[in-house]
Amino acid sequence: MAKSFKGGIHPPYHKNLTKDKEIRTASEPKEVVLPLSQHTGTICTPLVVVGDTVKVGQKIGDSDKLISAPIHASISGKVKAIEPRLHPSGSKILSIVIESDGQNTVHESIAPFPPLEKLTREEIRKIVRNAGIVGMGGAAFPTHVKLSPPPEKKISHIIINGSECEPYLTCDHRLMLEEPEKIILGTKAIMKAAGAINGIIAIEDNKPDVIKIMQKLIKGTLNLKVIIVKTKYPQGGEKQLIKAILNKEVPSGGLPMDVGVVVNNVGTAAQIAKTLLTGMPLIDRIVTITGSGVKNPSNLRVKIGTSIDFALQECGGLQGETGKIMFGGPMMGLAQTSVDVPITKYNNGVIVLSRKEVTILRDDPCMRCGKCIEACPIGLMPNFLGDAGQTSNWKRAKELSVKDCIECGCCTYVCGSERLLVHYIKLAKNALQNKLEKRKTK
Amino acid sequence: MSEKLILSVSPHIHSGESIRKAMREVFIALVPAMAAGVFFFGIKALILIVSLMAASIITEFIMLKILGKPVKGLDGSAGITGLLLALILPPIYPIWMGIIGIVIAIVIAKHLFGGLGYNIFNPALVARAALLASWPIATTTWIKPLQFLSKEWWGNIPSLDAITQATPLGITKLAALGQTTESLPSYFNMFIGNRGGSIGETCIIALLIGGIYLLWKKVITWHIPVCYIGTVFVLSALLGKDPLFHVLAGGLVIGAFFMATDYVTAPVTSKGKIIFGLSCGVLTVLIRLYGGFPEGVNYAILLMNIGTPLLDKYTQPRVYGKK
Numbered sequence: 001m002a003k004s005f006k007g008g009i010h011p012p013y014h015k016n017l018t019k020d021k022e023i024r025t026a027s028e029p030k031e032v033v034l035p036l037s038q039h040t041g042t043i044c045t046p047l048v049v050v051g052d053t054v055k056v057g058q059k060i061g062d063s064d065k066l067i068s069a070p071i072h073a074s075i076s077g078k079v080k081a082i083e084p085r086l087h088p089s090g091s092k093i094l095s096i097v098i099e100s101d102g103q104n105t106v107h108e109s110i111a112p113f114p115p116l117e118k119l120t121r122e123e124i125r126k127i128v129r130n131a132g133i134v135g136m137g138g139a140a141f142p143t144h145v146k147l148s149p150p151p152e153k154k155i156s157h158i159i160i161n162g163s164e165c166e167p168y169l170t171c172d173h174r175l176m177l178e179e180p181e182k183i184i185l186g187t188k189a190i191m192k193a194a195g196a197i198n199g200i201i202a203i204e205d206n207k208p209d210v211i212k213i214m215q216k217l218i219k220g221t222l223n224l225k226v227i228i229v230k231t232k233y234p235q236g237g238e239k240q241l242i243k244a245i246l247n248k249e250v251p252s253g254g255l256p257m258d259v260g261v262v263v264n265n266v267g268t269a270a271q272i273a274k275t276l277l278t279g280m281p282l283i284d285r286i287v288t289i290t291g292s293g294v295k296n297p298s299n300l301r302v303k304i305g306t307s308i309d310f311a312l313q314e315c316g317g318l319q320g321e322t323g324k325i326m327f328g329g330p331m332m333g334l335a336q337t338s339v340d341v342p343i344t345k346y347n348n349g350v351i352v353l354s355r356k357e358v359t360i361l362r363d364d365p366c367m368r369c370g371k372c373i374e375a376c377p378i379g380l381m382p383n384f385l386g387d388a389g390q391t392s393n394w395k396r397a398k399e400l401s402v403k404d405c406i407e408c409g410c411c412t413y414v415c416g417s418e419r420l421l422v423h424y425i426k427l428a429k430n431a432l433q434n435k436l437e438k439r440k441t442k
Numbered sequence: 443m444s445e446k447l448i449l450s451v452s453p454h455i456h457s458g459e460s461i462r463k464a465m466r467e468v469f470i471a472l473v474p475a476m477a478a479g480v481f482f483f484g485i486k487a488l489i490l491i492v493s494l495m496a497a498s499i500i501t502e503f504i505m506l507k508i509l510g511k512p513v514k515g516l517d518g519s520a521g522i523t524g525l526l527l528a529l530i531l532p533p534i535y536p537i538w539m540g541i542i543g544i545v546i547a548i549v550i551a552k553h554l555f556g557g558l559g560y561n562i563f564n565p566a567l568v569a570r571a572a573l574l575a576s577w578p579i580a581t582t583t584w585i586k587p588l589q590f591l592s593k594e595w596w597g598n599i600p601s602l603d604a605i606t607q608a609t610p611l612g613i614t615k616l617a618a619l620g621q622t623t624e625s626l627p628s629y630f631n632m633f634i635g636n637r638g639g640s641i642g643e644t645c646i647i648a649l650l651i652g653g654i655y656l657l658w659k660k661v662i663t664w665h666i667p668v669c670y671i672g673t674v675f676v677l678s679a680l681l682g683k684d685p686l687f688h689v690l691a692g693g694l695v696i697g698a699f700f701m702a703t704d705y706v707t708a709p710v711t712s713k714g715k716i717i718f719g720l721s722c723g724v725l726t727v728l729i730r731l732y733g734g735f736p737e738g739v740n741y742a743i744l745l746m747n748i749g750t751p752l753l754d755k756y757t758q759p760r761v762y763g764k765k
Contacts, residue, residue, distance in 0.1 A: 009457075011455055011457075012455075167455065239762060239763070243762070249762055249763045250762075250763050251763045251764075252761065252762075252763040252764045253763075254763065322447065323447075323448050324447060324448045324449075324450075324454060325447055326452075326454055330452075330453060330454040330455045331452060331453045331454075331455070332452050332453070333452055333454065334452070335447070335448070335449045335450055335451075335452075335454065336447065337447060337449060338447070351454075353454065355448075358448050358454070359455070359456045359458075360448075360450075361450075361456060362460070364460075364461055364517070364558075365557065365558055365559035365560070366559045367461055367464070367519075367558060367559050367705045367706060368559060368705045368706050368708075368710050369464065369705045369710075370663075370705070370709075370710035370711065370712075370715075371459070373710055373711055373759065374712070376759075377762070378761060378762040379759040379760050379761045379762050380759075380761060381710070381711075381754075381758060381759070383710060384754075401761045401764065404761050404762065404763065404764070407452070409452050409453030412453050412456070413453050413455065413456055413457050414457050414459060415456075415457075415459065416459040416460055416461060416463070416464050417460075417461055417559070418456065418459075418460060420450075420451060422451055422452060422453065423451040426451065
C-alpha cells in the first residue's frame with residue numbers, strides 16, 4: 001500500500017507532455033543574468049566588478065551570514081553589468097550580468113573532491129556551502145544549513161523527495177530515470193553530513209519505472225530504502241512526506257529537524273553528487289519547459305541565469321495565444337510579467353498556458369460547501385481564513401493558525417465559489433509578519 | 443512579446459467547480475422528484491413549481507439591483523430556493539401564497555442576512571414555516587394522488603372533500619386522537635409516492651435517485667443524510683414506533699438530502715455535519731411523536747441551523763503539528 005496523508009487533491013497532471021522526453025542540454029546562452037539572491041536568506045554581495053573576466057564555476061557573489069548561499073558564474077566571459085534586474089519573484093534584484101566569450105573556460109579552482117569515505121561531515125557541509133547548493137525542488141533553502149543541525153537535534157532519517165507532485169513537472173522524474181546513481185551518492189553524502197542512519201527515497205506511485213530502477217540500485221544497501229507514496233498533491237510537501245512515511249508531525253512553527261528528519265529534493269542530492277565528483281558548483285539545472293503554449297515541450301538542462309526567452313526558443317518557441325507564463329508548477333508557481341527573467345537555482349519548471357486555459361476566478365462569496373476544509377492537508381479552515389484575510393481581520397487569521405498554511409493551493413483549486421483563498425491567506429501572513437517586525441524594531 | 447501576460451496569485455489551475463455548477467447539479471438531482479410530483483398530483487403541481495421558480499429569480503434580481511450588487515450574482519441559487527419551496531408545498535397550493543413565501547425566502551431569509559453564503563436559515567424552510575403560520579389550512583390541505591385515474595376527476599369539478607387526503611403522518615396523529623378512519627398507505631405506495639403529501643416529498647425512490655446523484659457528483663457528503671435518516675430510524679424504533687414508516691413518511695428524505703445539506707446553513711466540517719444530522723434526527727422524532735404538529739423535519743432543520751456557527755467553531759479539525 002502506498003503511503004499518504006489526509007486531504008489533498010488530484011489535479012490533471014499533464015505529465016505526458018514531457019515525461020518520456022530525455023534531458024537535453026540547451027545551447028550556450030550569449031548572456032546570463034545571475035541575481036544575487038537565488039535562495040532563502042541574506043542576499044549576496046558581488047565579488048567581481050564590471051569589466052572583470054570570469055570563468056565557469058568562479059564564485060562571484062557571497063555573504064558571511066549563515067542562511068545564504070554563494071553565486072557562481074555559469075559561463076565564462078566578461079561582467080557586463082551589476083545592476084537591479086527583474087527577478088522571478090517580480091521585483092528587481094541586484095544581479096550580475098555576464099556576457100559570454102563563447103569559450104566556456106572552467107575556473108582553475110574546479111577539481112574533483114576525494115571520495116565520500118575520505119571526507120568528514122564538516123568537509124561535506126563546507127563543500128555543499130561553497131558550491132552554492134540550495135533546495136532545487138522550489139524551496140531554495142540553503143542546503144548546508146539543513147545539513148548542519150544543532151548538536152541537540154539528532155537526525156535519524158533523511159528523506160530524498162522524488163514525489164514531484166506538481167502537475168506538468170517531470171524534471172525530477174527524468175533525473176531519477178537518467179542519473180539514479182548520482183541521486184544515491186548524493187543521498188549518502190547527505191546522510192553522512194547530517195549524521196543520519198536511515199535514508200529514504202520517496203517516490204509517487206505514478207512513476208513505476210523509477211521505482212523499479214531505484215529499488216534495483218539500492219539492493220543490498222542496508223540503510224537505504226525506497227518508499228512508495230500515493231500520487232496526490234501535495235505529496236511532495238515535506239510535512240506531508242514526513243507524515244506519510246514516518247507518521248510524525250513537524251511541530252507548528254518548527255522544522256523537520258525537530259522530529260529528526262531532513263528532507264531534500266532529488267535534484268539537490270544529484271547536484272551534491274555532481275559537485276563531489278567534478279568539483280563544479282551549482283551552475284546549471286534541469287527545467288521542465290512545457291504547457292500547451294510551447295511548441296516542443298522538453299526537459300532542458302540550462303545554465304543558471306539563462307533567460308526564459310532563450311530557454312523557450314530552445315524548445316521551438318511559443319505557439320498560439322499565450323495567456324500565462326509561470327515559474328514552477330501550476331499549483332505554487334509564480335506568474336511572470338515578462339520572458340526577460342532569468343532561470344534561477346530553484347526554478348524547476350517554465351509552464352506556458354494558452355489564453356483559453358487561464359481561468360480567471362470570480363471570487364464569489366463563500367457558499368460554505370466545506371470542500372476546502374476536506375482538501376487542506378494541514379487541517380486548516382481556508383474558508384474562514386479567506387474571510388479573515390478579506391476583511392483584514394488579522395487577529396482572527398492568527399487564531400485560525402494562518403502561519404501553518406503551506407500555500408499549496410488545494411483550497412483555491414477546489415473552491416466552488418472560486419475564491420482567491422491563497423491570496424487572502426498571503427495577505428494575512430504578510431500583515432502579521434510586518435506587525436511582528438514592527439514590534440521587534442520598537 | 444507584444445501580447446500582455448496574465449498575472450495572478452497561485453494556484454494557476456482550478457477544478458472548474460462553481461456555484462452555478464453546484465446549483466445545476468442540485469436541479470438535475472431534483473428532476474426525478476419533480477417528475478414524480480407532477481405525475482402523482484397533476485399539472486397544477488407543475489404550474490406551481492414553474493411559477494415559484496420564476497418568482498424567485500425575479501425577486502432575487504430585484505434584490506440584487508436594490509442592494510447594488512452585481513447581477514452576476516444571479517447564480518441559480520434563487521431558482522433552487524423556488525423549486526425547493528414548491529416541492530414542500532401542497533400540490534393545489536394557491537400560487538399567490540407561494541409567491542409571498544418566495545418573497546419571505548429571498549428578501550427576508552436570504553438578502554436581509556447578507557445574501558448567499560451569509561443567511562443563517564434555509565430560505566425555503568423559513569418560507570414554509572411562515573406560510574404554515576399564516577395560512578395553516580391551505581398549507582396542510584393535501585390531495586389524493588393519481589386523481590386522473592378516478593371517475594370524479596373527469597366529471598364535474600369535484601368538491602375539496604372528495605379529493606383531499608391526509609398525509610401518512612397526519613393520519614397517525616389524527617388516529618391517535620380518534621379523529622380519522624383513513625388507513626395508512628402500504629410501504630410500497632409510500633416508497634413510490636402514491637400517497638398524500640407535498641409535491642416533492644412523497645416519491646422516496648425519486649428522492650433517493652437524486653440524493654445518490656448528489657453523492658456521486660460529490661455535491662454533498664454522506665454525513666448529514668445518513669446520520670439524519672439513521673437517527674430517525676433508530677430512535678423511532680427505540681421509542682416503539684414503526685421505524686420504516688417514519689423514514690418513508692413526511693419530508694424526511696427530501697429534508698435529509700436536499701434541505702439539511704444546504705451548504706450555507708449546515709456546518710462546514712465533517713464532524714459538525716455528523717452532529718448536525720444526528721440532532722436533526724432527534725428533533726424530528728421528538729416533534730413528530732410529542733409535538734403538536736404531525737411533521738417535524740421543517741422545524742428540526744431550522745432549529746439546527748441556529749447551531750451551525752457553534753458546530754463550526756467546536757468541530758475545527760486539528761491543525762498539523764499542533765496538539
